Amino acid sequence: MIELFIGTCMGPNGWSSRSFVYTLQDGEIQYLRGYCNFSAGVGRTGTFIALDILYDQGTDKGSIDVFKCVDELRQRRVNMVQTKRYTTCLPVSIFLTLMSNSGTVSEKNSxxxxxxxxxxxxxxxxxxxxxxxxxxxxxxxxxxxxxxxxxxxxxxxxxxxxxxxxxxxxxxxxxxxxxxxxxxxxxxxxxxxxxxxxxxxxxxxxxxxxxxxxxxxxxxxxxxxxxxxxxxxxxxxxxxxxxxxxxxxxxxxxxxxxxxxxxxxxxxxxxxxxxxxxxxxxxxxxxxxxxxxxxxxxxxxxxxxxxxxxxxxxxxxxxxxxxxxxxxxxxxxxxxxxxxxxxxxxxxxxxxxxxxxxxxxxxx
Missing domain, CATH: 3.90.190.10 (Protein tyrosine phosphatase superfamily)
Known part of the structure; x- marks a missing residue:
């Protein structure tokens, strides 16, 4: 069976993909091999893939490395995560997604x-x-x-x-x-x-x-x-x-x-x-x-x-x-x-x- 997920919340000039990624994570799509495509296949597509990678990284290690992730993606396909706007939104989106998955952010300080x-x-x-x-x-x-x-x-x-x-x-x-x-x-x-x-x-x-x-x-x-x-x-x-x-x-x-x-x-x-x-x-x-x-x-x-x-x-x-x-x-x-x-x-x-x-x- 093939399931199609259509993200309506990520436009070419402004986006809010965190809720879409969170839905896919809840839907256990992370255990499947998926095909992802937005228009040119590098901007929003690259951003979505980076979000998925960084989500797993944050969940497993408690920290993320945005620049290393983007660099590795670009070694496989030029211009992945195409613009500065997408790159700067990555850490914020991952933080909010991880926070929503755990209820509230835990307080490290008393x-x-x-x-x-x-x-x-x-x-x-x-x-x-x-x-x-x-x-x-x-x-x-x-x-x-x-x-x-x-x-x-x-x-x-x-x-x-x-x-x-x-x-x-x-x-x-x-x-x-x-x-x-x-x-x-x-x-x-x-x-x-x-x-x-x-x-x-x-x-x-x-x-x-x-x-x-x-x-x-x-x-x-x-x-x-x-x-x-x-x-x-x-x-x-x-x-x-x-x-x-x-x-x-x-x-x-x-x-x-x-x-x-x-x-x-x-x-x-x-x-x-x-x-x-x-x-x-x-x-x-x-x-x-x-x-x-x-x-x-x-x-x-x-x-x-x-x-x-x-x-x-x-x-x-x-x-x-x-x-x-x-x-x-x-x-x-x-x-x-x-x-x-x-x-x-x-x-x-x-x-x-x-x-x-x-x-x-x-x-x-």
Whole structure:
């Protein structure tokens, strides 16, 4: 019996073959002698063969040698893996494929090593929850000098499909980190901030609607304090930064607010998009169609702002904001590749922020 596999996700100018190779590996085609052909038989064909060889190499040895593999293929057929674009994509694709095959990338370092900066004494007050921290490798470093403020903020870079700095996840500002949010927005040239209505959140309601007993230490309620750096009217002054409310527009499913961020003599426009249709007590939005419409609006605005990183912000920094960036990544992949592995996307992003999609489960 002869089986034909047609790869639809590898075009001549842009490609995403890792899911195709992964499917073939699962289909046990590696035990068969196969015939592979894409057009000229050297570019995509060579890349596919190299991916298969490197996959086995990575599985067996735990490391890959891309240049040796390509060189050996070219000794048998000139121009195999024809362009630099294909060559540079090989290690990334192999890494993602091997990662998806093993569930998540294993952590070689202990948790203490990963979060050393977040756990420093000076930074502990900047974490809303002590179990949601920014790993050293993926956090932004704040460079703007503000007295008494280190370079740490509990935030992580989350890659988009085409932009490795496509999104930033961070917690709703604490009173002690509102100025840090301004530093982050300024330094990363953020033009769009996605937030959620949180006045119905149980954590916030404890502070807003209940009197805290005298016998309880107020510091134990640090995680529910809200710092204001996006005022609903007027302006706020935070260190060397000023944030001034300009105008708002109440849309069907969200509120759009415009702000002017000032630093020294420089002025920048910032837009806040606050999604309204997500009950704080629910893990998911009340109406998925409204969420998709909102994401379309966010994408449109992002394209109008030179694809600068989107700052997604919620109380727990992972659940609602995390779902937003997962969905946007999935939609981006669908738009370019016409297919997507949802579980693979979630696994990739959970490397940066483990609490993203907290009820996600996959076999190891």
């Amino acid at each position: 948790e203490d090593d990963i979060y050393t900066t977040a756990k420093k004494t000076d930074n502990k007050s900047k974490n809303r929850y002590d179990n949601i921290l920014a790993p050293n490798e993926f956090r932004p470093f704040l460079l703007t000098q503000v007295p008494g403020c280190p370079d740490y903020i509990n935030a992580v870079f989350i890659p988009g499909y085409l932009n490795k700095f496509g999104y930033i996840l961070t917690q709703t500002a604490l009173t002690s980190t509102a100025v840090d949010c301004c530093r982050l927005v300024y330094e990363q040239e953020v033009k769009i901030i996605v937030t959620f209505q949180e006045d119905g959140d149980d954590d916030v309601n404890i502070l807003l609607t209940h009197t805290i007993p005298d016998y309880l230490d107020m510091s134990s309620y640090l995680f529910i304090l809200i710092g204001i750096y996006l005022p609903e009217k007027g302006s706020v002054k935070l260190g060397p930064f000023g944030m001034t409310f300009v105008a708002d527009e109440n849309k069907r499913d969200y509120i759009r607010r415009g702000y002017q961020l000032t630093f020294q003599s420089e002025k920048r426009s910032v837009t806040q998009l606050m999604f309204k249709e997500w009950p704080p007590s629910s893990l998911t939005p009340s109406d998925p169609s409204k969420m998709l419409y909102f994401l379309e609006e966010v994408e449109t605005l992002q394209r109008q702002n030179d694809d600068k990183p989107i700052l997604a912000q919620c109380l727990k920094d992972a659940q609602r904001s995390g779902l937003i960036v997962v969905l946007m990544d999935i939609l981006e992949r669908l738009r370019f590749d016409k297919e997507v592995s949802i579980s693979l996307v979630i696994r990739q992003l959970k490397i940066r922020r483990q609490q993203i999609i907290p009820n996600f489960w996959s076999k190891s």
